[in-house]
Amino acid sequence: MNLPAYPKYKPSGVEWLGDVPESWDVLSVKRLTPVQRGASPRPIEDPKYFDEEGEYSWVRIADVTRNHHYLVKTTQRLSELGKKLSVPLEPGVLFLSIAGSVGKPMITKIKACIHDGFVYFPQLEIDPELLYYIFESGQPYLGLGKLGTQLNLNTDTVGNIKVCVPSPSEQQKIADFLDWKTGQIDALIAKKKLLIEKLKEKRIALITHAVTKGLNPNAKMKDSGISWLSEVPEHWEIKPVKFLTRILRGQFSHRPRNDPAYYDGKYPFVQTGDIARANKYVSNYSQTLNNLGLSVSKQFPAGTLVMTIAANIGDMAIINFKACFPDSIVGFVPESNIDLQFLYYMFVAMKQRLLMTAVLNTQLNLNIDRIGSIPTIEPPLGVQKQIVDFLDQNTKKIDTLIAKKQQLIEKLTEYRTALITAATTGKIDVRGIEIPQGRSQ
Template sequence: MSDFQIETVSDFQVEARSDSQVKCIGISELDLYPEYKNSGVEWIGEIPKEWDTVRIKWLSPVKRGASPRPIDNPIYFDDDGDFSWVRIADVTSSERYLEETTQKLSKLGSSLSVKQYPGDFFVSIAGSVGKPIITKIKCCIHDGFVWFPYLKLNSEYLYYIFTSGEPYKGLGKLGTQLNLNTETVGNISIPLPPDEYEINEIVVFLDRETSRIDTLIEKKQRFIELLKEKRSALISHAVTKGLDPDVSMTNSGIEWVGKIPIGWHITKLKYLVNLRNEKTNNVINYSTKIALENIESFTGKLLNSYSDFEGDGTIIKEGDVLFNKLRPYLCKAVIAPSEGVAVGELLVFRIQETLLESKFLLYRILTHEFISLVDGATYGTKMPRASWEFIKNIEIPVPSLPEQQAIASYLDRETAQIDTLIEKIKQSIEHLKEYRTALISGAVTGKIDVRGTVCE
């Protein structure tokens, strides 16, 4: 008797529907200001009559950070130093606040850089270009950041303006394509409510509402991870224990496999598949070219069959199972949809059709147990890879061909439903992210009136 109960996707759909909801206010539920005027700034549009617009440089000069040179000199660093050293990676990995970095500067190092104190606001102009951050620690910034020495405006409000990405319209796309410097940042115009109290109300409103949205996104992301775990467990169980919960089991004699149904047999992979190694240097002549980037991890899905790879390839035919041998990508495997060529580090397995179903093998080699086994035998330092000599001697449990086909059909159906549910949740998350951006933009430009909502 199996101790694993096969749960269908309907069980998870019920869980998804019953997942506790986080109430987020809708933009349509909020009032508008009584009267608007043209701001004269494209990204801002109309603003409330009492508001104004102001260039950043009118609020404070815009300055660049500075680095001690040469930066790799150890005299500039001290693990017990008072000021943390901010790298682009530290800001990229942070959300709104910078709370820690991996290095600290010595007294000499910090004297040659630009010091920032808790509450200070600065913006990246290199790497994650345009990313704003508020520091909660004493730190020093290099010339990949700009800062605002005389800024008196609420830094939280300024953070929301910049994190929307709207001020960068016309300057490029938020990220590495933006071209920012002290002049372009200084010339950015921002909307300005008439008093500090209203600014604070906007910040408090956005803190509350974005927190609710972020909580809901986090719950959905956790549910996606749960679905992926259940998908993996479903596959692993089906290809090892079968579909009949009442079948008698016997010890397989293989530690990573455990018990298998009576009637199944243990066979080395080399007796079920042949490794194909028919090379061609004319990959351009094939309409189907499959490389690592074409394969989705863990799902066995072919994202597309185009690659601009121009080196040698291995000829494949429909039904061949392709398995990547590089350690970081062992979770990439797929069935060839047609004749073509596999390029890069893909092993091509041609199955013995009287013994093995391609889809059954695909599900087997995508289990965490199989991948972990192969991973433990990879060799090399810079880019470890698996060898066919090891893989061909892996013993796997194999049922009769009709049972393989039944298992494959069952898993096709169940994983398709789980994948559909995951995709719907991902779309929901994207909609929430879009709504979050729209809410921030609406609040900081006065398109919605959030006054009086902070006590609700």
């Protein structure tokens, strides 16, 4: 869609806005509305502040992350006392996160209370939908955070942000246009994400079948006696995990764990996030330990399969270098009759079984004894290598398709942001665009 520009422009005096349509105003947010902060009952864990039948929902940062554009549901409700100690919002009010997912805007469709990790905008003299899109573009925050630090917002910084203010009719037209176009883009993104999920399911099914049934469709099968394995090739053995691999437990015994005296040395320190971001192999890590750090941690040898056992259970990858690990990670050093990469694929196939074995305290956790006692298969070493070759080739094809879908999502997301920015700063003129469905006046 080729969209025209406005006939005449003027300098805005604001770097991120650039030149703006001649008829538009450029005003700070505090000129358009008071900027006020939410509030929290203390201590927030006290059950007297909550009531499942309460009139007002309680908004947490996770609720804002989970919802999109409009807040329609939260996981908790406040009691009347909790509401009195917080800030209640009526449907239609725009609010903005200033902690956690900093800078994320939301319009509530329900009665809700916000804590001091949010600011809100009563008495708006600008269409709330337009201001939502201005914040959604992310552009107003440019230059507000110091390089390399997290964006920090408060009532003053938000109030001092300067934005474009078209005429009331243009405000609604721009918001309607963006509702329409972002709706189309979001639908495309959702389809791509669904395709990615289906490809991931296909990948897991491929791995599980190859690891538990082998590659020979005519092989004689036997009952494994184990529910998650069912039938397996007749000549394969069934053994507990602990008979196939040595199991190592990570360690970092010093507290607090973030004490800088233990870091910035020559020893790689791989953490759960590094494993979650890895594909099959860990290639990047965010921290290193010095000699003092090494003395309180656990170093695994190169050629170890590593797996997270707390929080996101079952993220796994292979390390081809010596590295240190915290106690939220275990390592598997395979015996001579077990191929390392087969072990990796075997654990991928076992992930659901691992989750079922985990203990729920405040979060899921696994331990070495539980992992070691899980029964699994041991094909002959030659068969293991054949399965690895087959899976390397076929998972690579699926991974390539997933990567292409993810690249398309990134391009669509970039286009979405660019379109919002162009419309809300007047770089495109949407007044003459016929929109299929606009908001009611």
